[in-house]
Amino acid sequence: xxxxxxxxxxxxxxxxxxxxxxxxxxxxxxxxxxxxxxxxxxxxxxxxxxxxxxxxxxxxxxxxxxxxxxxxxxxxxxxxxxxxxxxxxxxxxxxxxxxxxxxxxxxxxx
Amino acid sequence: xxxxxxxxxxxxxxxxxxxxxxxxxxxxxxxxxxxxxxxxxxxxxxxxxxxxxxxxxxxxxxxxxxxxxxxxxxxxxxxxxxxxxxxxxxxxxxxxxxxxxxxxxxxxxxxxxxxx
Numbered sequence: 001x002x003x004x005x006x007x008x009x010x011x012x013x014x015x016x017x018x019x020x021x022x023x024x025x026x027x028x029x030x031x032x033x034x035x036x037x038x039x040x041x042x043x044x045x046x047x048x049x050x051x052x053x054x055x056x057x058x059x060x061x062x063x064x065x066x067x068x069x070x071x072x073x074x075x076x077x078x079x080x081x082x083x084x085x086x087x088x089x090x091x092x093x094x095x096x097x098x099x100x101x102x103x104x105x106x107x108x109x110x
Numbered sequence: 111x112x113x114x115x116x117x118x119x120x121x122x123x124x125x126x127x128x129x130x131x132x133x134x135x136x137x138x139x140x141x142x143x144x145x146x147x148x149x150x151x152x153x154x155x156x157x158x159x160x161x162x163x164x165x166x167x168x169x170x171x172x173x174x175x176x177x178x179x180x181x182x183x184x185x186x187x188x189x190x191x192x193x194x195x196x197x198x199x200x201x202x203x204x205x206x207x208x209x210x211x212x213x214x215x216x217x218x219x220x221x222x223x224x225x226x
Contacts, residue, residue, distance in 0.1 A: 031212025042112065042200065043217040050212050088153065092212045096166040097143065097155035 003027060004091050006101035013079050014109050021074045021104045023089035031092035032072045034063050036085045037103070043088065046074075076106075084108045113137065114218035116201050122224045128189040131221045133201030135182055141165070141206035142184040143215060144176055148197040159184055160206050191225045198222050 005024045013019045023032065031050045035043040047056045049065035049072060056063050060077045076083050086105050090098035113136035123129055135142050144156040155168035159178035170176075173191075178184040188195060199222075202215040 033212075033214070035217070040198065040220075040222065042219040043202075045112070045214055045216060048212060048214050090215075094212075096141075096158050097168055098215060099155070100153040102152050 004089060004099055004101040006087075006089055006104050008104060009102065010105040010107070012107045012109060015080060016078050019076050019079055019106065021087050021089075021106075023072045023074070023101055025070045025091055027070070027093060029065070029069045029072075029091050030094035032065050032069075033090040033092065033098060034072070034074050035088045035090060037088060038085050046087075079106075079108050081108050081110065112216040112218065114201060114203050114216050116199075116218035116221050118221060119219065120222050120224075122226065123191060124226055125191055125193060127191050127225075128187065129191065129223065131186040131188070131199055131201075131223075133184045133186070133203075133218060135184070135201075135203030136216055139203035139205055139216075140182065141204045141213075141215075142178055142182070143202040143204075144170075144184070144186050145200040145202065145217075146197050147200060147220070153200070156186070188223070193225050196223055196225045 003026045007022050034046040047063045052067040052069045054065045062075045065072045086103045088103045089101045115134045117132045140161045143158045147153045156170040158166040176186045198220045200220045201218045204213040204215045
């Protein structure tokens with residue numbers, strides 16, 4: 001969706017290094033979702049953010065939603081090969097569906 | 111495992127044919143969503159059903175239709191298939207009440223459709 005921009009499109013990180021993915025919406029979000037997808041497989045739910053300024057963490061992954069609820073970042077600390085995949089952000093604009101960004105492909109090099 | 115099941119996993123068919131994709135939502139979920147993922151369009155919402163009724167419609171072609179049955183499983187019917195319909199088709203489910211705000215959608219493993 002052009003209303004939801006993800007950056008970068010892809011990134012390569014050395015194992016053990018940190019990485020950040022950004023997701024920017026042109027409109028205020030009702031909810032923001034992060035999913036991970038292995039190529040050709042289903043989407044795995046990571047986190048959902050709804051409140052402005054909210055931050056959630058699970059294991060080594062932290063997601064934040066800015067105060068204006070238009071931008072979110074996903075940060076992975078000390079990346080591992082298991083973190084490789086495609087990360088997708090999905091926007092809920094209170095119209096029941098999710099609108100997805102184009103995705104960020106993460107490669108972790110040993 | 112998200113708890114959402116989809117069959118078949120792979121489907122190969124010819125142009126002009128009709129296929130049916132099946133989805134069983136997580137136990138207790140009343141809403142079912144269908145999405146199409148292709149290389150050029152990304153992940154696009156097609157249609158949503160809630161407790162048997164159509165609730166929201168996205169970029170779904172007239173050649174495509176869906177329904178949700180009393181046992182809450184859903185089927186997506188694709189007819190007069192074209193080469194461009196080749197894609198991954200995902201089903202997702204959620205509780206469907208939206209009483210506490212945004213609801214998480216849990217995705218199935220997808221059906222990969224190849225139209226030759």
